[in-house]
Every structure is written in structure tokens, then in C-alpha cells.
Amino acid sequence: MNDEFECDRLDRRRRAIMDAARALFTEQGFERTTLGQIVERAGGSLATVYKLFGNKEGLLDAVVFDKAVSGENLIREFADCGASPANTLRRLAAVLYERFLDPKDVALVRIVIARSIEDADFARRFFETTAMHTRKGLEQMFARWEAQGVRLHGPPDMLAEVFLGLMVSDMQTDAISHGVVARPSAERIAARIEFFLRGAGLEE
Amino acid sequence: MNDEFECDRLDRRRRAIMDAARALFTEQGFERTTLGQIVERAGGSLATVYKLFGNKEGLLDAVVFDKAVSGENLIREFADCGASPANTLRRLAAVLYERFLDPKDVALVRIVIARSIEDADFARRFFETTAMHTRKGLEQMFARWEAQGVRLHGPPDMLAEVFLGLMVSDMQTDAISHGVVARPSAERIAARIEFFLRGAGLEE
DNA sequence: ACAATCGTGTAATGGATATTACACCTTCGC
């Protein structure tokens, strides 16, 4: 009972600190946020922060890589559910918007970009576990369709890049620049999807 | 002769300070760069920096908005030179890559994003004088074509968004994340252009 | 050549903050 309780206590403290840190980092940026503010919001003490995370950078690391959800599996689910390519892409688009324009995600990306100026490796690790996975997932999806006899205008890797660029990249750039962005309307999404389907040779 | 020389001297000093500041800001980020480093590289003195720019933020402002080239005129030149829409877009693509993937520009964008966490207005001003202009320019180009009887799949504003998203946004996101990005190959550009032409209904 | 103007270099000032040290108190096993 000792270990479990101990672990529970530590975990709860860890989570409280990380939650406070994430909130403050995304509100004010990394450098402007002081450990004092974090402790003030999370309760506990400075000493605990240093015990759990080593230093301020360690805390940022923990916050950013907390839940690196893999986009690869997400996409595989959609690709394997038997719908036509056109319909699969239509449903996938909504998920991508959810994923790439989520304010929490966007805020995190901004922090990573800010930090990447000083620590290039930090950004590389982040994007390899997020955007890269999504792109790879899309690429595999297109490749599987091609193997099943679907005729595509262009190689799978190009289509994956283009799909992401066409559907979300410009809005993501906007979101990153402005902090938030309005969810695109259904019509707007639909227009882009149809555009992609024509370009890829997938009109029905 | 007095005024001219004075002005010349001040201008030269101004330029030297801004050049040093831009270099250091893009290398290390805004917060990590000290005014001491800037003066050390530019020569002159701290007092001059404060006289010319007021404070550190004023210097950043001057650096970022130094040469806010308008993308609107750039695009109008291309649109007015009489080539077919397809050929115009083909030549325009190369210019956009030059513009959006230029390492100097990318480095600036990173700084703006980093700063935007603390100062949202700063980012808004920047993107209104750069990306927004380019988008508007594209939109007007498509609208003019439509007025001339060219049949397009979709409204001009959507096409402008999509063209930017399709051609550069994903690479720009990469560039912003990683700092630099390899210039895309001619084939890669060509493939995307043809994709866009199909989607927009502009195949020849 | 002279005196004034203005940039220049140096050296405070003052505040902020990451990090560490330390003494206290809670919590847990026995």
C-alpha cells in the first residue's frame, strides 16, 4: 500500500505541476513564465519541481511530450473501415481539422516553434512524433488504395503532402500566427475535398 | 552638406545595428539576445541604440517591419503579362517558393510567432502585411480571370487559399519547424501545379 | 581654431528569476 500511495501522491503532484505549467506556458510563453507562478498555481513547492523535473527545461519537455498521440493509428482506423476513398477522405478531413486546429495543440506548436530557435533538436523530435506520423499514415493509406487498383494522379507521398497542405496547412499557419482560428464551415471543407478529389483523379 | 552627412552617418549606424540585431535575433531568438551582444557586433554604443529605437522592443519592431515587401504588386505583375492562366501559375509557383521558403524570411516568421504568444497584435500586423497581401493578390488574379470568361471550379477566395495551401503552406510549416528546408525539386513543383490545375478545372 | 553638439564607452542601477540550501512538518511503517 505504501508504494501505491506514494506513487499516487507523486503522480498527482506531477500532474498538477504539469497542468499549471502547460496553462501558463501556453498563455505567456516559456520564458515569461516563472517557476514561481507555476508553483503558485499548482500548489506544492519549488523543491518538488526540481526533484521531479530537474529544471525548467525538463518541465517543458515533460509538458510538450506528455501526450504525443500518434496520428498514424488514427488514420489507419479510417482507412480500414471499408468506405470508398472519396468518402474516407471526406470523413478524415473533419478529424484532421479537429486535430490540427485544436487550440490546445496550436498553443503547444507555438511554444515548440519559439523554443526551436534555440534548440533545433527539440522541434525535430516534436514534429517527428506528430505531423510526420500523420503524413506517413496518409501515405500508407494512398499506397494501399493504389495496391487495390485505385488509379491515382501522382505518387502516394506527393498525395499525402498535398492533402495535408490543401486541407489544413494554410489554416494551421493562420492558427499558429494568430493563436486561434475559427473552425472552417462545412461548405468550406467540402469545397476543398472536392478540389482534392478532382486533383487526385478520385471523382466519383 | 551637414544635414546629409549627419543623416548618412545615422542611417549607416541604424543599418549596422539592425543588421546585427536581425542576425542575432534569428540565430538565438529575441529574448536570448542581449543588447550588449548587438552593440558588440554592430559597434557603436548602447546609448545610440536607445536613442534610435527607444528600447529593445522598438528594435525588434524595426527589424521585423524593415522591408515588408508587398506580395500584392508582385503577383499583379505576373497576372498582367498576358500568359495563359496555367502558364502564369507555373511561373508564379517558383516565385512563391522563393518568397515563402527564403531562410531569412522563415527565420523572421519564427521570431514573430515566438513573440506572438506575448503580443498578439505584433503577429497580426506582420501577417497582414505579408501573407494576407499575397492571398489577396492571388484572389484578385483569379477574379480577373473569371471576369475574362475563364471557367473555374470554385470561387476566387477559395482558390487563392487552396493555391497557397497546396503549393507552399506545408513546406512553410516544415521550414518554420526545422529552421530551413530544401528547395523543392522542379518535378515536385510541377506535380503540384498540375494537381492544382486539375482541381481548379484549368487543364489545357 | 573654437565652441557646441552629439555619438560613444563605461560603469552604475535595479529588478527579476533560476537555482540551491535549510529547517520544518506531514505521512507512513512498525
Next chain:
DNA sequence: GCGAAGGTGTAATATCCATTACACGATTGT
């Protein structure tokens, strides 16, 4: 209940840096 282990709060430490103050020297118009 008791003692140990370890979290907690507070208070130094120590550095770093934007900003200001000041005295010096160069440059210029007369």
C-alpha cells in the same frame, strides 16, 4: 505513538540584463 523519509515553505544566492547616468572625445559650422 514513534522514528525515519521525504515533501514543503521560506529564504538566500548569484547571475543576468534592460535601462539609465555620466563624462569623454570626435565632428562640424562659423
